[in-house]
Amino acid sequence: MLRSTRDRLAAAVSGLACLAAAGCGLQSASGTVLDADPAAVKHYDSLEGVKVTVAAKNFTEQLILGNMVSIVLNTAGADVTNNTNTPGSFGVRQSLLNGDANISPEYTGTGWINYLGHEKPVKGATEQWKAVDSEDRKKNGLTWLEPAPMNNTYAFAIREKAGKRLKVTRLSDLKSLPKKELTFCVESEFAKRNDGFVPMLKTYGLTQKDLGKVTTLDTGVVYTATAKGTCNFGEVFTTDGRIPGLGLTVLEDDRRFFPLYNLTEVIDSRLLRAHPELKEIFAELNPKLTNTVMLKLNAKVDADGEDPAIVALDWLKAEGLVQ
Known part of the structure; x- marks a missing residue:
């Protein structure tokens, strides 16, 4: 499944989860920019009046x-237009290519595989970032900043109690389990991908004959x-x-x-050359964005029904980036 398809699926699932939660404010996440005062993120006179979308x-x-x-x-002082809530990966990508937007949060794997058309990912987070940045700058005038530790990729998850019972923490632990415990929930396209379920099993010394029951489900249903x-191991992001x-x-x-999908910002190279201070701003933000942080923030929206814009602002304040 292409990452763009993953994005659409995730959008649909998040929307359904949100509708089920009281007070969900997804639509309010587009257009408005919530105000804050400088802290670790400084105010730059050089950005005053600079229009950034x-x-x-x-x-x-x-x-x-x-x-x-x-x-x-x-x-930091820029005149910001917030087009958060743009439909789909390629809607955002096209807005960058045609100049309707000039900065976006993005994933290195999406850039390398989906936007630049490479079938095989580059091994290593730094290597993947450098490869996508170099090619996108040369071909499209888009610069990828140094990425965050956060990596939103495929994985398998287990119930906490089952994990303790089976004493598994790594995918390499699966081979030591008896067949009856090797039960999986996967979505249909992942089960057929050339970088999906079967090749993953091979990497970890297993075949489908070694497994117990494999249940194919819609993406959102795998989690529940x-x-x-229903299974011990479920395919997740x-x-x-x-x-x-x-x-x-x-x-x-x-x-x-699994391919790496580290988060970073993609910026129009012309804007970055004119305002290199943008690198300083995101050098304050990106190192703080880990999987643990993003899991908690996503849960505040999907599980607790909080508004994503307010979740973003509260976290930035808690981290001392703004006040």
Whole structure:
């Protein structure tokens, strides 16, 4: 499944989860930029009056991140237009290519595989970032800033109680389990991908004959089915807010099978050359964005029904980036 498809699925699932939660404010995450005062993110006189348009996708994580980017740029002095809630990966990408937007939170794997058309990911977070940045700058005039530790990729998760019972923390632990415990919930397209379920099993020394029951489900149902015990191991995305909400634990991909989708900002290179101070701003933000942080923030929206813009602002304040 292409990452753009993943984004649309995640958008749909997040929207359904949000509709079920009281007080959900997804639509309010587009257009408004919440005010804050400088702290670790400084005010730059050089950014006064500089028009910057932020584009971000229309699923929970991107609604939060798009608002973070908009808030810190506004705090730094820029005149920000917040186009968070843009439909789909390619809607955001096209807005960058045609100049309707000039900055976006994005994932290195999405850039390399989906936008630049490479079939095989680059191994290593730094190597993947440098590869996508170099090619996109040369071909499209877009610069990818140094990424955050956060990596929103595929993974398998297990119920916390089952994980303790089976004593598994890594995917390499699966081979030691008896067949009856090797039960999986996966979505249909992942089960057929050339970088999906079967190749993952091979990487970890397993075949389908070694497994117990494999249940194919819609993406959103995998999480609840895993939590209820329909299977021991469910296919998930590593920063999905339902993971902590449902008491799931992500297994370490210790042989680094899955592609890397580290978060960063993509910026029009012309804007960055004119205002290199933008690198300083995101050098304050990006190192703080980890999987643990994003899981908690996503859960505030998907599980607790909070507004993503307010979640973004509250976290920025708590981290001392703004006040």
